[in-house]
Amino acid sequence: MSFITMTRKHKQRLTVVLLLVVGIGTAVALALSAFQENMLFFFNPSEVVAGEVPTDRTIRVGGLVTNGSVKRANDSLLVEFSVTDTKNSVPVKYEGILPDLFREGQGIIAIGRLEADGSFKAQEVLAKHDETYMPPEVADSLKAAQAENAQIKMPESHRAN
């Protein structure tokens, strides 16, 4: 059927179908761009130290809180600590209330941005609600680091306390 012979009803239908396609298309385009913008990539401390990490977007960094690294400010809620995968560690700054299960030696994930000086400024710190639970990302990166450590035969032990 050619366009000219289309009845009024057909034209109406075509308009509606086109509107629907455009509408759904816009929805999908917007959703995908929102998706792109809000993807949070995970990096382990070794990757951060190696400089593989973008400084212009929010990322997640996870690892164990290094023993003895937690320092609190006297007059504010500023906390500084470092996260490690037992091979490399990254200094983290955070201002706010830490989760219940945040403690030294515990696996955590920090969400924030990498500063120019190589420290990580966290907007949010996550620790899980079960003592035996380790975020899978952190568990994997620990395993990777330990495998590498074992290859170069470092003398210290790398038990995650």
Added chain:
Amino acid sequence: MIPELGHFALVLALALAVIQTVFPMLGTFRHVQNWVAVARPAAYGQLFFLSVAYACLTYSFIVSDFSVLYVAQNSNTELPLIYRIVSVWGGHEGSLLLWALTLGMWTVAVALFSHNLPREMAARVISVMGFVSVGFLLFLVITSNPFNRLSSAPANGRDLNPLLQDPGLIMHPPMLYMGYVGFSVVFAFAVTALISGRLDSAWARWSRPWTLIAWVFLTLGITLGSWWAYYELGWGGWWFWDPVENASFMPWLIGTALLHSLAVTEKRNTFKAWTVLLAILAFSLSLLGTFLVRSGVLTSVHAFASDPSRGLFILAFLGVVVGLSLALYAWRAPSIVNSGGFSMVSRESLLLLNNILLVVACASVLLGTLYPLFLDAFNLGKISVGPPYFDNVFMFLMLPLLVLLGVGPLARWKQDNAKQLVWHLRFLLIASFGLGLLVPFFFMGMKGLSVFPGLALAFWITFTSVQSVRERLRHKTNRWQALSTIPRSFYGMTLAHIGVAVFVIGVTVSTAFSTEQDVRLEPHVELDLAGYHFIFEGVESVPGPNYTANRGTITVQQNGELVTVLHPEKRTYLVQTMPMTEADIDVTLFRDIYISLGEPLGGDSGAWSVRIYHKPFIRWIWLGALLMAIGGVLSALDMRYRKLARARQPVTEADSVTATA
């Protein structure tokens, strides 16, 4: 002895589930009446043995039988009795048992209330539900037996996770499961209709009350979960777009689309294939939700230590159920004929838009939830998707949905005139716009205008809902009397829609005007926030039944008068030595004052980090959801579903006589 009895009962329930699946279905094809008649007794028997198994596990918890592994992992002699009883569903194995028990209950409910159905159809529905049950019971018996014994019993158990020691645990999981599993009924109806090729408005009428009730339970379950997370996790948020929350939200979105599509199928005998597809999707997403939560593939607040190998079984089962039902759909759907045509502007087309928007919303949640899992599974990197993604997408999709929500109930079936419709609604449109601007401006000044879109929509939905009731009363001489002639389902719909308006007000106002502050407080320090005056009196140590608590005292004043004294706690549970934040909240209809303790900041000063929130209208979020649920109950109680039952009564009695003979 008791655990073995429970295990035995579980195996018997499995055997009955197999019988319930095989014989009724085969019987309907081979026309063996005795086989068809097996359906109901098998369902009753299965529920009986599931209840026995469940009772045995509960008993093991009550008497603290730590020779049972599951009890040893999730309970402790110090645990208060009520939590020992609900600990049954505090872990993986027990949750699945509750799932299976819930399915048994839904099946028996169908068996009891399906005497108005053609006998073969009822038998097939029960058979399909039996098939689902077989899957879950196999899973329980093979991979997650809750009755496994330890060779040597520990002196005491590892205790229930302190996070779960809360009234929220008593209500949230059973409600959610009732909702999840409830969608198995409409799923079974859909599969039966596809098998028998009988897809008419009677089918929609039978499925509708079941779908409504499942949807009500799911709504309540999600609402309870949101409320629980709000006060228990100590962050003061009511929704986190956490993957597990998403897992329960996806079936809800599709379930909501299904309710509306069923209405069209029942009233207008169209949208049939689409409705069946939604029914299959709703239950598939419930299964997917169970898989996501129970397989341990997710990083989330719900992801307690769990065993990923089990995920494979549920994934395979999910594949079988979804695969088979979609294959059946692909085979049968082309033969479905829709009889009722409709024009571009009509209630049907508006409901179609509703469905499209809800399904697209669900798809976007699915994308945000599953995409990170796919990347991880194929070693392409570890990502997570931030809440702003979901917020933006939802804002964009829900705005048109809410506008249409106002028009839908006022549009005519089959054909309406767009110009007339808009003209007819002009005053309501202007009033919603005006009040949406004036009300926030009056209370908050210029900065109040940021809530204009939300408030205008809420007014719009409320006004049009009231208008739709008024239109029903037009031309009636005695309007008060006429009120009682309006069917309950109509009141149910109106109430649920007003619930949406209340929910929208809660979300908009609490998001726009919440004040949140994390502060370092030393004793006797004073602070002003959101028009209230807070005095931190300090923290003292108090013992609890199975924990010790640091208990803060904060006096809240307004204009020099005492408002309330709040006592947030930081508890340390003795068995798992795990710290827990217990926020204290002062609640009124129009605002919450929410205080939780962070941690001691060291030194002799007695300083603590303290989180203080002022959240206006946050209760309206849950209140709105509650209204939606009440609306759902009202609709399910509509007289026409019962009239249908009564009208068919004599036939079935004659039928059942021949069946037993």
